[in-house]
Amino acid sequence: MTVHLFGIxxxxxxxxxxxxxxxxxxxxxxxxxxxxxxxxxxxxLAAHGDMRPPVALLVYAPAMPQHAVxxxxxxxxPEWLAIMHGQxxxxxxxxxDLPQAHVLAREMTYAEQAQAQVAQAGDMLAGLAQAAGFxxxxxxxxxxxxxxxDGLELxxxxxxxxxxxxxxxAQPLAPxxxxxxxxxxxxxxxxxxxxHQRIAVVCGAWHVPxxxxxxxxxxxxxxxxxxxxxxxxxxWTPWTYGRLSAxxxxxxxxxxxxxxxxxxxxPHKAAAHWLTDAVRLLRKHGLDASSxxxxxxxxxxxxxxxxxxxxxxxxxxxxxxLQSVLFGDSDAPLRLIERELLVNDRLGGVPADxxxxxxxxxxxxxxxxxxxxxxxDQVELNLDLRQPKQxxxxxxxxxxxxLGIGWGKTLTVRGKSGTFHESWQLAWEPEFELRLIEAxxxxxxxxxxxxxxxxxxxxxxxxxxxxxxxxxxxxxxDARDAVPVLMARMQALAAGTQDAGVLLEALAPLANVLRYGxxxxxxxxxxxxxxDGLVQRACIALPTAARGIxxxxxxxxxxxxxxxxxxxxxxxxxxxxxxWLAALEQCVQLQAHALIAGRAVRILxxxxxxxxxxxxxxxxxxxTNPVNPLASxxxxxxxxxxxxxxxxxxxxxxxxxxEWVAGLREETFxxxxxxxxxxxxxxxxxxxxxxxxxxEHGGAALALAAPAPAQHTDEARAVLLLPILSxxxxxxxxxxELA
Numbered sequence: 001m002t003v004h005l006f007g008i009x010x011x012x013x014x015x016x017x018x019x020x021x022x023x024x025x026x027x028x029x030x031x032x033x034x035x036x037x038x039x040x041x042x043x044x045l046a047a048h049g050d051m052r053p054p055v056a057l058l059v060y061a062p063a064m065p066q067h068a069v070x071x072x073x074x075x076x077x078p079e080w081l082a083i084m085h086g087q088x089x090x091x092x093x094x095x096x097d098l099p100q101a102h103v104l105a106r107e108m109t110y111a112e113q114a115q116a117q118v119a120q121a122g123d124m125l126a127g128l129a130q131a132a133g134f135x136x137x138x139x140x141x142x143x144x145x146x147x148x149x150d151g152l153e154l155x156x157x158x159x160x161x162x163x164x165x166x167x168x169x170a171q172p173l174a175p176x177x178x179x180x181x182x183x184x185x186x187x188x189x190x191x192x193x194x195x196h197q198r199i200a201v202v203c204g205a206w207h208v209p210x211x212x213x214x215x216x217x218x219x220x221x222x223x224x225x226x227x228x229x230x231x232x233x234x235x236w237t238p239w240t241y242g243r244l245s246a247x248x249x250x251x252x253x254x255x256x257x258x259x260x261x262x263x264x265x266x267p268h269k270a271a272a273h274w275l276t277d278a279v280r281l282l283r284k285h286g287l288d289a290s291s292x293x294x295x296x297x298x299x300x301x302x303x304x305x306x307x308x309x310x311x312x313x314x315x316x317x318x319x320x321x322l323q324s325v326l327f328g329d330s331d332a333p334l335r336l337i338e339r340e341l342l343v344n345d346r347l348g349g350v351p352a353d354x355x356x357x358x359x360x361x362x363x364x365x366x367x368x369x370x371x372x373x374x375x376x377d378q379v380e381l382n383l384d385l386r387q388p389k390q391x392x393x394x395x396x397x398x399x400x401x402x403l404g405i406g407w408g409k410t411l412t413v414r415g416k417s418g419t420f421h422e423s424w425q426l427a428w429e430p431e432f433e434l435r436l437i438e439a440x441x442x443x444x445x446x447x448x449x450x451x452x453x454x455x456x457x458x459x460x461x462x463x464x465x466x467x468x469x470x471x472x473x474x475x476x477x478d479a480r481d482a483v484p485v486l487m488a489r490m491q492a493l494a495a496g497t498q499d500a501g502v503l504l505e506a507l508a509p510l511a512n513v514l515r516y517g518x519x520x521x522x523x524x525x526x527x528x529x530x531x532d533g534l535v536q537r538a539c540i541a542l543p544t545a546a547r548g549i550x551x552x553x554x555x556x557x558x559x560x561x562x563x564x565x566x567x568x569x570x571x572x573x574x575x576x577x578x579x580w581l582a583a584l585e586q587c588v589q590l591q592a593h594a595l596i597a598g599r600a601v602r603i604l605x606x607x608x609x610x611x612x613x614x615x616x617x618x619x620x621x622x623x624t625n626p627v628n629p630l631a632s633x634x635x636x637x638x639x640x641x642x643x644x645x646x647x648x649x650x651x652x653x654x655x656x657x658x659e660w661v662a663g664l665r666e667e668t669f670x671x672x673x674x675x676x677x678x679x680x681x682x683x684x685x686x687x688x689x690x691x692x693x694x695x696e697h698g699g700a701a702l703a704l705a706a707p708a709p710a711q712h713t714d715e716a717r718a719v720l721l722l723p724i725l726s727x728x729x730x731x732x733x734x735x736x737e738l739a
Contacts, residue, residue, distance in 0.1 A: 001197050003188060004028070005212055007158040007205030008078035009141060011244050011257070013264035016078040018154045019202065023085050028200035030191050031086045033079050034184065034207065035071055035095035039234040042355070043095075046080070047087035050351040053080060056239040058434065059100040061230050065438040067104045070430075072239045074257060076264035082202045096187035096201075098180040105230035106176075128165065133309070163209040173210075179227070181210040182220040189217055236350040237433040240376045242343045256342040259315045271313045272298060274341075278322060281340055287333055289326055297321040315342075347376035347428060358444035360436045366396055366446060374407070374428035381408065381424040394422050398476040399450045403439040405432045447479075454482040458489040464502050467493060468509040471527065475513045487526045494534055500545035503538035504560035510534065511567035535576045538564065539583035546592035551634070554593040558638060561596065565603055581609045588618065594631045598622065598638025616652040623660035632660070633672045637679040648690055 004026055008015035023031075039057045053075040060068035073080040086093030129140030173181070184203065188211065191199050201211060241257035262270040262277075275294050282289040301313035301321040308317070319334065327333045356364075367374060370393050372381075383390040397408040408424040442456070443449035454474055461467045467490055474482055497503060510531045546557060568576050584600040592600070601618045604610040610618075622635040636657070640647070647654045664672065680688060 001192060001199075003192070003199045003201060004155075005159065005208045006078070006155050006200060006202045007162060007208035008202060009205060010079070011072075011074050011077045011260065012141075013076040013260045013267075016076045016081045016264065017267065019078045020081050020085070022155065023082065023200060026198055026200060027089075028091060028198045030194075030196040030199045031082050031091055031093040032096045032184075032187055032191060032199065032201045033082050033093065034097050034203040035079060036069070036097060036100045036234065037095045038100055038232055039071070040094055042234060042236060043083055043093055044087060045236055045351055045354060046083045048351040050349060051236070052349040053077075054239040054241055054244065054346070054348040055350055056237050056243075056430065057234060058237045058437075059104075059232055059234045060434070060437060061104050062233050063231065065434065065440070068434055068437075069100055069103070070237075070239075070243075072244055074241065074244060074260070076260055079202060082200070092196075094187065096184045098176075098183040099232075101229045101232045102179070102227040103176075104232060105228040128161070158205050159208045159212065162205050163212075166206075166209050179223065181207055182223045184211055185214050185220050186217070186224065188214075233355075235356060236354045237430060238348045238350055238374075239430050240347050242376070243430050256315055258342050271301060271318055274315075274318060275301075275322075278318075278337055278341055281337065282326070282333060285336060287326075293325050297325040300325060347374065347430075357437055357440045359440040359442075359446065359449055360433065362445045363400070363436060370396060372396075372426070374432075375426070376428060379426045380411070381426055383422045383424070385420045385422065395476075395478045396446070397424060397426075398473070399446050399479070402450050402473060402477050402479070403435065403442070403446075403453060405435050405439070407432060450477050451479045451481040454479050455485040458482070458486045461489070462493070464490070464493045464497055465505040465509075468506040471513055472509045483526055487530050490530050491533070494530070494537060497537070498541060500538060500541035501557050501560045503534055503541055504557075504564040506534055507531070507538065507567040508563045511570050515570050531571075532575070535568065535579060539579040542583045543586035543590050543592065546587050546596040547590060549593050551593075551595070554595040554634075557593075558595050558599055558641075561599060562641075577607070581607060585609075594622070594634035595638040598635035599641065600638075602639045602641075612650055612652060616650075616656060619653055619656050623656060629664065629668050629672060630675070633675045633679075637675065640679055641682055643683060643687065645687065648687065648694070654694070 004022070006019055006022060008019060036057060036059045038059055042057065045051060053073055055073055057071040057073075058068060059071070073083075083093060085091065126137050129137045132140055132144075134140035184201075184207065188199065188201060203211065241261070244257050259270075259274060262274045266273045275298055279289040279291075279294050297318070298313075298321070301317040304317040304320055305311070305313040310317075313321075319337075322337070323334060370389075372393065381393070383394050385391045385394055400407050407428055408426045411423040411425055439449050439453070442452040454470065454477075457470060458467060461470060467486065471486055471490070474486060494503070494506075510527060513527050514531060542561070546554070549557070565580070568580050581604060584604055587600040588597050588604075591597070601610065601615055605612070605615040619639065622639075623632050647657065661669070661676075680691075683691070
């Protein structure tokens with residue numbers, strides 16, 4: 001009976017290749033792998049024809065899915081090679097790490113100590129790398145192990161090196177590490193007891209000395225006694241190269257999985273293949289890169305390797321060669337290569353019969369029905385919501401977003417306008433699988449889960465604007481069952497809210513729901529009832545809230561006031577308009593803050609509720625405040641904010657403002673100039689130009705168009721037009737009008 005310990009680096013292609021040779025020589029009758037024992041029953045799926053690495057084992061606590069751990073595998077991961085060897089040769093294969101049932105149940109008492117232990121090990125390896133003439137551990141290990149093709153001899157050397165490193169470290173193990181190694185030793189003892197003669201143990205190189213020099217069985221048994229235990233579940237999930245450095249499970253800090261992919265599939269020509277991919281990438285993005293430059297870069301990389309006394313060119317030499325031959329002083333192409341090529345991100349796949357929860361299964365069925373394949377690469381999707389199939393895709397993406405699964409991000413695209421168009425950018429992330437598991441508590445289907453989650457969120461929301469934004473998301477996700485719950489919650493919050501700003505801020509999202517809800521076919525009747533109450537409360541609260549406030553509060557209220565005005569105009573309801581205009585008149589009469597009063601007059605004038613004479617009178621009163629000229633400037637800012645068209649088309653308003661500015665004392669003008677400049681800076685360039693021309697012409701109104709020459713009117717022909725105009729404009733009496 002012999003126990004062979006293979007110390008590997010997680011996701012190391014050199015370790016994997018040497019392990020494959022060693023297993024072929026050894027022909028073990030039992031393979032033990034550092035990994036979660038809860039996943040032993042899932043190992044046969046690794047040999048399934050539809051399993052495509054990179055993939056990961058996901059172990060989680062069903063009662064609290066946020067407590068989970070991933071164990072990723074690439075096709076060049078040594079653990080994956082060991083699993084596949086066992087499945088292909090019918091060799092019993094088991095995971096032997098400390099069960100996650102204990103790990104997830106334990107309080108994180110020793111988390112900091114465990115991290116400190118890992119840091120100390122890293123420091124020791126960094127010292128070995130420096131002694132060997134390498135600047136960092138990654139490059140040292142890459143040249144020492146990953147680019148070699150040794151068999152059993154390599155693992156003997158790794159064991160000797162790690163034994164010395166642990167002896168030199170001379171630090172007690174963190175409790176979590178001690179438990180893990182104790183459990184692995186117990187599993188090795190179990191394999192020996194079962195009569196296996198050739199046992200292969202595949203584990204991280206750091207653990208090899210602890211598994212070779214075994215203490216007594218009683219020591220390990222006592223260490224593992226009375227551990228807490230939680231119920232856990234496990235499944236396979238797709239993974240990406242970019243996630244191979246995740247901080248849980250087999251996270252090994254792989255910096256360039258795309259380079260390791262070439263080392264695994266084309267070990268003798270990895271440099272040439274990788275450089276070819278780099279050139280293709282540069283050409284794809286419009287950068288010059290010739291075949292001659294590829295050859296020159298490859299020769300330079302080999303020369304650099306020789307100068308650095310290395311057996312072959314590695315990633316560092318290739319990057320240095322590209323920088324010298326192609327990029328010069330520019331770092332931008334190198335950043336592109338690091339993002340696209342070093343990671344070479346790709347999404348794996350798992351068989352359809354992999355164990356999964358109902359919600360995850362429902363999402364996969366919807367992806368298949370909508371023909372939306374989850375990809376790691378960014379994909380753009382343009383939708384026309386007038387088409388039922390595309391509307392269903394939009395609803396699907398919005399429902400996922402409600403559950404925290406941001407598969408798609410909405411984009412603003414020029415040339416696409418209106419509520420019937422949506423543009424998305426899709427990119428599937430592996431952690432979405434875990435979020436689906438977490439969201440399973442809300443329901444077995446995506447629709448049920450969205451409605452339940454919305455109802456829960458509404459009860460947890462204590463601010464009215466947040467709740468109205470939630471209503472907007474509810475509309476986009478077509479979560480109809482949640483409408484009564486959200487509306488009842490909104491009624492309760494609105495009844496207890498006296499803050500005018502909060503009430504005004506809540507109007508815009510609800511107005512959008514009412515105005516555009518019919519695009520998605522959602523019943524918005526209950527939303528309208530709630531909005532009616534909000535408008536009334538906001539109109540009652542505004543005049544009082546606008547008095548006796550400082551400038552900062554007034555500016556905040558001004559923003560809410562402008563948004564509310566746009567919302568009320570959008571709805572075009574007579575009752576809302578009357579209440580709103582009455583509230584604005586009260587703001588003027590009750591001497592609200594100058595910013596608010598100025599804006600109130602502007603809205604009253606634009607809505608044709610006030611005449612030019614009334615507006616001019618209010619402007620004149622505001623500009624005749626010799627005690628506080630700053631208040632006059634603030635009034636003007638509220639009145640003119642955003643547009644100066646009023647001053648271009650109304651001579652009375654222009655002359656009042658012109659006379660006020662001309663009558664200011666020099667020191668007062670100097671004090672108010674920054675505020676006036678800030679106001680006029682909000683105008684469109686064309687408006688500012690025309691105002692300047694009007695000043696240049698001494699205040700005379702500029703003709704917007706050349707006057708039309710006087711023409712004789714043919715009354716007989718004009719009568720023929722009156723019936724048509726009557727139908728277009730309303731009831732008219734053509735004969736009376738003509739007379």
